[in-house]
Amino acid sequence: MKQTRLTEMLNIRYPIIQAGMSWASSNAALPSAVTNAGGLGVIAAGPMYLDAFRDAVREVKQKVGDKTFAVNLPLYRPEAERFLDVIEDERVPVVFASQGGPKAHLARxxxxxxRWIHVVSTLEHARKATAAGVDALVVVGAEAGGHPPANGVSTLVAVRRAATEFSIPIVAGGGVADGYGIAALLALGADAVQLGTRFIATRESGVHENYKRAVLETDIDGTTLVGIRQLPIRMTKNAFAQAVLHADINERDQAAYEALFASSSLRQAALEGDIERGKVELGQSAGLVNDLPGAAEVVKRLVDEYDAAIRRLIE
Incomplete structure (x- = not known):
C-alpha cells in the first residue's frame, strides 16, 4: 500500500486510521488490534473516566510495543486538562483533538x-488549526457519522480543496468503508483515510451488539442529519431521529426543541443498546458494511481492496 507523508511522520505501515469513537474505541481492544495490523488505532477518551482512560492507554502500550497508537480527545469535555496530563505522563505518540482550539497545547x-492532529469540518476551522501549528488535519465530509459539517459539503470536495490549500498532511474522513474508497481519497491528495463506521462493526468494538447490528441493517440512504438548530448529528432514521426532524421544521419553542434533542444520547444507543430512541451515530458508509469480522481482518481486507482498486486502474 502507498506510503505517504503521514505514514512516514507517524511510522505506521498503512495510511489507515481507525477513528476515535465514543464507546466503540473507548477501550484497549480495538485500537491495539488496528495498530498491530499496521494501521493507526485510536483510543476515544470522550466518554471515559480518568482512571479507565489511563488503564486503557497503558494496556494499549503493553499490547503494541513500540508501534504507534493515538488518543482522541474532545477539548471541550470536563477535565480535559487532566486527560492531557495523562497523555503527557504516558508519552502518547499521537493526539487527535476536536471541538476546541489547539494553540494553547501545542508547545507542550x-x-x-x-504529533497533534486536529479534526475539522470546515475550511475556517482548518485554517485556524493550521495557523496554530498542528501537524496534520482530519478533514471530515458530510457523509460521516457523528458530527459532520452542517454545510453539507462532501468528503470528495472537502478533501480535494484541503489538499490544494494546505501544505500539512490531510487525513480524509467520511463515506469510506473499503479499500476502493481509500484509493479514491489518496488519489485526491489525502495522506491517510480515517474509517469509523467500518470499525464499529468489528468484534473488538465496545458498543452494544444492537448497535453493531444496526450498522449491518442500515443502507446507504438509512442515515439522516438531525439537530440542525443544535450541533447536527448524522445518525440512523430511528424514532428519535424522526421526532427531531419534525421538530427541526415545526417546533417554534427553542427550549422545547432543546429538551427534545437532549432527551436522547449516544450512550443510550452505544452502551445500553436502545437503537430506537438512542442516538445511533453512523455514516452513510454503513450501507457498504455487511459483516462483523475482527479488526485485524478488516485492515487486511482494506489493503487487499486497495490493491484491487489500483490494479483496476492500471490494467
Whole structure:
C-alpha cells in the first residue's frame, strides 16, 4: 500500500486510521488490534473516566510495543486538562483533538515529540488549526457519522480543496468503508483515510451488539442529519431521529426543541443498546458494511481492496 507523508511522520505501515469513537474505541481492544495490523488505532477518551482512560492507554502500550497508537480527545469535555496530563505522563505518540482550539497545547506536546492532529469540518476551522501549528488535519465530509459539517459539503470536495490549500498532511474522513474508497481519497491528495463506521462493526468494538447490528441493517440512504438548530448529528432514521426532524421544521419553542434533542444520547444507543430512541451515530458508509469480522481482518481486507482498486486502474 502507498506510503505517504503521514505514514512516514507517524511510522505506521498503512495510511489507515481507525477513528476515535465514543464507546466503540473507548477501550484497549480495538485500537491495539488496528495498530498491530499496521494501521493507526485510536483510543476515544470522550466518554471515559480518568482512571479507565489511563488503564486503557497503558494496556494499549503493553499490547503494541513500540508501534504507534493515538488518543482522541474532545477539548471541550470536563477535565480535559487532566486527560492531557495523562497523555503527557504516558508519552502518547499521537493526539487527535476536536471541538476546541489547539494553540494553547501545542508547545507542550511538541516538546515531547507528540504529533497533534486536529479534526475539522470546515475550511475556517482548518485554517485556524493550521495557523496554530498542528501537524496534520482530519478533514471530515458530510457523509460521516457523528458530527459532520452542517454545510453539507462532501468528503470528495472537502478533501480535494484541503489538499490544494494546505501544505500539512490531510487525513480524509467520511463515506469510506473499503479499500476502493481509500484509493479514491489518496488519489485526491489525502495522506491517510480515517474509517469509523467500518470499525464499529468489528468484534473488538465496545458498543452494544444492537448497535453493531444496526450498522449491518442500515443502507446507504438509512442515515439522516438531525439537530440542525443544535450541533447536527448524522445518525440512523430511528424514532428519535424522526421526532427531531419534525421538530427541526415545526417546533417554534427553542427550549422545547432543546429538551427534545437532549432527551436522547449516544450512550443510550452505544452502551445500553436502545437503537430506537438512542442516538445511533453512523455514516452513510454503513450501507457498504455487511459483516462483523475482527479488526485485524478488516485492515487486511482494506489493503487487499486497495490493491484491487489500483490494479483496476492500471490494467
Amino acid at each position: 506536546f511538541h516538546a515531547l515529540g507528540t
